Amino acid sequence: MTADTLRSAIELDGHGSFDRVSVVFLSGMLADQRMWQPTIDVLANGCGDAGHLIEPVFCELFDQDSVGDMATAVLDRAPDRFALVGMSMGGYVAFDILRRAPERVSHLMLVNTRATEDPPKIRRRRMLLAHLVAENTPFKGVNDAMLDDLIHPDNRKDAGLVRLLTAMADDCGPDVFKCQSKAVAERPDSTAVLVDINIPCSVMVGEADRVISPESHREMADAITGASFAVVPGAGHYVPLEAPVPFADDLIALLRR
Numbered sequence: 001m002t003a004d005t006l007r008s009a010i011e012l013d014g015h016g017s018f019d020r021v022s023v024v025f026l027s028g029m030l031a032d033q034r035m036w037q038p039t040i041d042v043l044a045n046g047c048g049d050a051g052h053l054i055e056p057v058f059c060e061l062f063d064q065d066s067v068g069d070m071a072t073a074v075l076d077r078a079p080d081r082f083a084l085v086g087m088s089m090g091g092y093v094a095f096d097i098l099r100r101a102p103e104r105v106s107h108l109m110l111v112n113t114r115a116t117e118d119p120p121k122i123r124r125r126r127m128l129l130a131h132l133v134a135e136n137t138p139f140k141g142v143n144d145a146m147l148d149d150l151i152h153p154d155n156r157k158d159a160g161l162v163r164l165l166t167a168m169a170d171d172c173g174p175d176v177f178k179c180q181s182k183a184v185a186e187r188p189d190s191t192a193v194l195v196d197i198n199i200p201c202s203v204m205v206g207e208a209d210r211v212i213s214p215e216s217h218r219e220m221a222d223a224i225t226g227a228s229f230a231v232v233p234g235a236g237h238y239v240p241l242e243a244p245v246p247f248a249d250d251l252i253a254l255l256r257r
Helices: 003-015 033-046 067-077 089-100 120-135 144-150 159-185 214-223 244-256
Strands: 021-026 054-058 082-087 105-111 201-206 228-232
Touching: 021 033, 021 089, 021 244, 033 054, 033 159, 033 244, 067 089, 067 159, 082 089, 082 244, 089 105, 089 159, 105 244, 120 159, 144 159, 201 214, 201 244, 214 228, 228 244
Parallel strands: 021 054, 021 082, 082 105, 105 201, 201 228
Antiparallel strands: none
8 A cells, every 4th residue: 555545544534634644542450551562663664655654642541430531531642633542441432432522533443342332240350350459569550361361472471571461560650550440340331332333344363362252353243234244363462463464455455444
């Protein structure tokens, strides 16, 4: 794809005649913009001129304890028109943004996320875990058992990846963990939103995601008119970190639509 091709697609979709398109990246729990750095590097170095047409916008969701408040914070920070990428918790926020201001979103990428709400039993368990973990000293936001579920087995011994996930969780700390856990536990069901999505949409999941299954992602994609669906080999719950090249390629392809 050439830069001119992508630029034409962006201009036709309401971003105006600017050379760059804003892409809002929303991370999952206990993560910051470092979640997206491998993708940004691929876009800058591996996607030709097209990658340089993307203007990343990072919205850290640290201070709000509800998905609605998170969505408000994103809309306050984001430009008038933007493509939206939501990973895990960021996907829950993306759905709320679509409830509030669908006209501002030009493209949607849903990664390692779901549209359904937590059942009451899971909600109670999530809040209890948040309390126990947050009160434990020193705070440890991720542990070996969690990493077994989050990371593809082939990446489990990737010391750099484990170090990054641990560092992001430690930097967020217990107060952020409690806020985000409450927001995720009390999030509304968004399945009704899916049928109203009428913008280009991509749904991606790692083949080894044990937190949110590939099957649930397929069901979500099937409910969205025209959505593409991809299961990414060699990745678990962190597709942007574990497989940044296919993730970046899919983002570029989405923006062409």
